[in-house]
Amino acid sequence: xxxxxxxxxxxxxxxxxxxxIFALTLLFSIPLGLLVAVLKMSRxxxxxxxxxxxxxxxxxxxxxxxxxxxxxxxxxLSEYAGVDFSFDRFPAVIVAFSINYAAYFAEIFRGGIQSxxxxxxxxxxxxxxxxxxxxxxxxxxxxxxxxxxxxxxxVITLVKDTxxxxxxxxxxxxxxxxxxxxxxxxxxPLFVAGVFYYVANLLLSMVFAYVERKLNYYK
Amino acid sequence: xxxxxDQSVINKDASQNAASPILxxxxxxxxxxxxxxxxxxxxxxxxxxxxxxxxxxxxxxSTLLRCLTQLETFEAGEVRVDGKDMVIPGSCNGGNIKYAxxxxxxEIRLSTGLVFQNFNLFPHLTVLQNLxxxxxxxxxxxxxxxxxxxRRLLKQMGLEGKEKSYPCELSGGQQQRVxxxxxxxxxxxxxxxxxxxxxxxxxLTGEVLKIIKQLAEDRMTMVIVTHEMAFARDVAxxxxxxxxxxxxxxxxxxxxxxxxxxxxxSAFLERFSRT
Numbered sequence: 001x002x003x004x005x006x007x008x009x010x011x012x013x014x015x016x017x018x019x020x021i022f023a024l025t026l027l028f029s030i031p032l033g034l035l036v037a038v039l040k041m042s043r044x045x046x047x048x049x050x051x052x053x054x055x056x057x058x059x060x061x062x063x064x065x066x067x068x069x070x071x072x073x074x075x076x077l078s079e080y081a082g083v084d085f086s087f088d089r090f091p092a093v094i095v096a097f098s099i100n101y102a103a104y105f106a107e108i109f110r111g112g113i114q115s116x117x118x119x120x121x122x123x124x125x126x127x128x129x130x131x132x133x134x135x136x137x138x139x140x141x142x143x144x145x146x147x148x149x150x151x152x153x154x155v156i157t158l159v160k161d162t163x164x165x166x167x168x169x170x171x172x173x174x175x176x177x178x179x180x181x182x183x184x185x186x187x188x189p190l191f192v193a194g195v196f197y198y199v200a201n202l203l204l205s206m207v208f209a210y211v212e213r214k215l216n217y218y219k
Numbered sequence: 220x221x222x223x224x225d226q227s228v229i230n231k232d233a234s235q236n237a238a239s240p241i242l243x244x245x246x247x248x249x250x251x252x253x254x255x256x257x258x259x260x261x262x263x264x265x266x267x268x269x270x271x272x273x274x275x276x277x278x279x280x281s282t283l284l285r286c287l288t289q290l291e292t293f294e295a296g297e298v299r300v301d302g303k304d305m306v307i308p309g310s311c312n313g314g315n316i317k318y319a320x321x322x323x324x325x326e327i328r329l330s331t332g333l334v335f336q337n338f339n340l341f342p343h344l345t346v347l348q349n350l351x352x353x354x355x356x357x358x359x360x361x362x363x364x365x366x367x368x369x370r371r372l373l374k375q376m377g378l379e380g381k382e383k384s385y386p387c388e389l390s391g392g393q394q395q396r397v398x399x400x401x402x403x404x405x406x407x408x409x410x411x412x413x414x415x416x417x418x419x420x421x422x423l424t425g426e427v428l429k430i431i432k433q434l435a436e437d438r439m440t441m442v443i444v445t446h447e448m449a450f451a452r453d454v455a456x457x458x459x460x461x462x463x464x465x466x467x468x469x470x471x472x473x474x475x476x477x478x479x480x481x482x483x484x485s486a487f488l489e490r491f492s493r494t
Contacts, residue, residue, distance in 0.1 A: 119339035122290055126333045127353035127405065128325065137352065141343045218342050219387040 007180060007189055014176035015196050021093055021162045021172060026155065028098035033105025040110055058103035064164050067096040071168045093165045101158060108150045112143040145215040152208040156201050173197070239302070241266040241440055242287075242409055247296030249279075249286055256282045257293065258464040264457065266408070267438040271451035271472075274461035275487060280444045283461070284413050287442070288333045289324060292316075300327045301408050329357070332402030336414040338394045340386040346373065346397050347382040350404045358405065365404070372400040376430055392423030396430055410434070412443040428454075448491050452476050460484050 039051045058066070071092035078085040087095065116139050124134040166175035177193035242264040249257040256279045264270050272280045285291040287298060289305070294316055298305040303323055310317035318324060341349050350369035354360040360368075373379060376396040386394050395415055402410055412431065416424040428450050434441065435454050445451050451458060451472075458475040460468040460483075468481045476488065 117339075119335060119337060120341065122333075123335065123339035123341070125290070126288060126328065126331075127401070128329045128357040129353065133356055137356070138341055145343070218385040 003184070003188070004192070007184075007192060010180060011173060011176055011189070011193055011196060014171060014173035014193075015200075017165075017171060018159075018162045018173040018196075019200075020090075021097060021165055021170075022159055024094045025097040025101055025158060028094070029101035029105055032098060032102035034109055036102055036106035037109035037113060040106060041113065054099075055103045055106060058100050059107075063096070063100050063161060064167050066100055067093060067164060067167055070096040089168050089170050092168060093170050097158070097161070097165075101154065104154050105151065108147050108154065109143065111150075112147040113139060115146055116142055148208065148212055148215060152205070155208070156204055159201050159204065160197055240264055240299075241301050242442070243297070243299040244287065245297040247283070247286060247293050247298065249282060249291065249293040256464050257286070260296070260461075260464075260466055262459060262466065262469065264409075264440065264442065266440050268456040269435045269439075269441045269443065269454050270457045270459060271455035272442065272444045272459045272461060273446070273448065273451050273487075274467075278461040279464045280461050281413055284333070284411050284442065284444055288331055288411055289328055290333075292318070301330055303327050303330075329405060330408040332405060332407035332410045334395070334399050334402055334410065334412045334415050337418050338386070338391075338398045340394055340398055340401070342386050344385075345382065346378070346384050346386065346389070349386070349397060350401050353401070354404050368404060369400070372403055373397075375433075376400050377426070390423060391419045392426045395419065395423075395427045399427075399430060399434075409440045409442065412441065412445070414444050414446065416445070416447060446491075448476075448488070460487070462487070 036051060036055070039047050040055070042048050042051075071087055071089065074092065075086040120138055120142070121134060124138045129137070162172055163174035165172045166178075169175070173193050173196055174190075177189045180189035181187055240263040242262070244260055244262045247257055247260040248255070260279075260283055262270070272283065274280050282291060286293045287300075296306070296316075297308060303326060304319055305324065305327055307317045307319060319327075341352070344352065347366060347369050350372060351362070351365040354365040354368065355362055370382065373381060376399060378393060378396055378400070381389065381393065381397075386397065389397065395418075399410075399415075415431065416427050419427065424447065428447065431441070431443065431450075432454055443451070443454065452475075453472070455472050457469065458472050459466055460475060460481075462483050468475055468479050468484050470479070475484065479485070
């Protein structure tokens with residue numbers, strides 16, 4: 001058990017990086033996803049088409065590749081353009097995760113928005129509500145309830161996806177556990193890391209179950 | 220429930236003033252692609268009067284209502300609500316209709332309320348919030364005043380104590396009464412009903428019709444699209460029979476239901492009396 005007492009603080013440090021990736025990705029990808037969803041429903045093709053392309057690339061290529069592309073791509077691009085700019089490792093991860101998850105959230109939100117009956121818009125229109133009032137006071141609150149279960153899926157996947165950050169040597173939980181695996185010559189540290197992920201997601205599931213119950217005050 | 224009391228109708232006729240009509244529709248035309256849904260609709264309604272619109276499914280009744288409430292646009296014709304023109308007069312001669320500025324249209328919209336067939340209440344808001352949202356956010360009424368008005372309207376609808384309920388906790392008849400109250404909360408000059416009882420069980424239909432009758436007695440100006448023939452006859456000062464996008468017959472309930480010799484109308488009424 002003395003192994004565990006040295007192992008835990010090390011893994012805890014990695015878990016904090018994992019949590020940071022998780023929290024920042026949600027912070028940026030949810031509002032961005034809402035924006036993308038609205039743009040995808042635009043009546044103008046010139047807006048709709050590029051947005052559809054963005055979503056298809058984000059969903060159609062590995063997140064691993066996207067992280068690499070953002071990190072190294074920004075470096076080569078800036079070199080080519082002759083400007084002194086490139087992402088550090090951590091911000092590159094946040095950007096890659098945020099634009100990737102925004103695409104998934106966008107499709108969930110779009111589904112939610114489009115599932116609201118037309119009659120809700122018509123009732124709001126007859127009552128003289130503006131388009132903004134209709135969206136924020138009538139549509140969005142109903143969308144939130146409808147997208148919670150699907151969003152919970154994404155959020156839980158995100159916790160595990162954070163392990164992809166190691167591809168550009170960000171030392172999150174899984175990367176550290178692998179290092180310890182070599183040091184201990186045992187897969188034991190990997191199992192401990194697994195427990196970290198599992199407990200985090202168990203807590204998240206409970207939070208989402210609670211939120212769903214709270215939103216169940218109407219049908 | 221007895222709707223055959225003609226007392227209210229007689230009173231209304233007697234007290235009618237000779238001012239210009241509150242709703243005027245002239246030669247309204249509307250098509251969906253090649254389908255001419257409304258061919259040439261004209262009608263007039265004075266303040267305090269009730270107009271029933273009857274006719275078979277697909278005759279254009281609901282589309283007419285949706286044009287008058289701006290949920291659909293029309294291609295030709297004139298609509299005047301409380302002295303305000305919905306389209307710029309004379310603009311549709313060339314075939315290219317020009318609607319009035321957005322500000323005017325909005326004023327017209329706020330002076331017309333609509334009660335939907337399937338209620339369209341806001342499910343995430345309580346009954347009282349459904350009633351106060353627009354007065355507070357659109358008209359700028361003080362919150363307490365709006366709530367006071369809301370409670371009074373609920374009482375009038377026989378829904379005391381339901382303020383804090385959510386629409387899903389109410390029966391269909393109660394929901395429809397809430398939606399009537401919601402429309403009334405903006406104090407509309409004209410209230411339109413689009414088949415207000417078609418989504419209701421027969422036993423719930425009565426309670427909604429009773430409320431509409433009460434409103435008629437209070438001299439609310441109303442246009443009601445309905446399949447309830449006895450109700451259409453009893454509540455209205457005027458009845459309009461539509462078929463295939465035209466007004467086939469219009470007049471007093473007595474004329475439309477008892478005196479008219481029109482073949483399409485009598486065939487329609489015949490079908491109804493059999494069911």
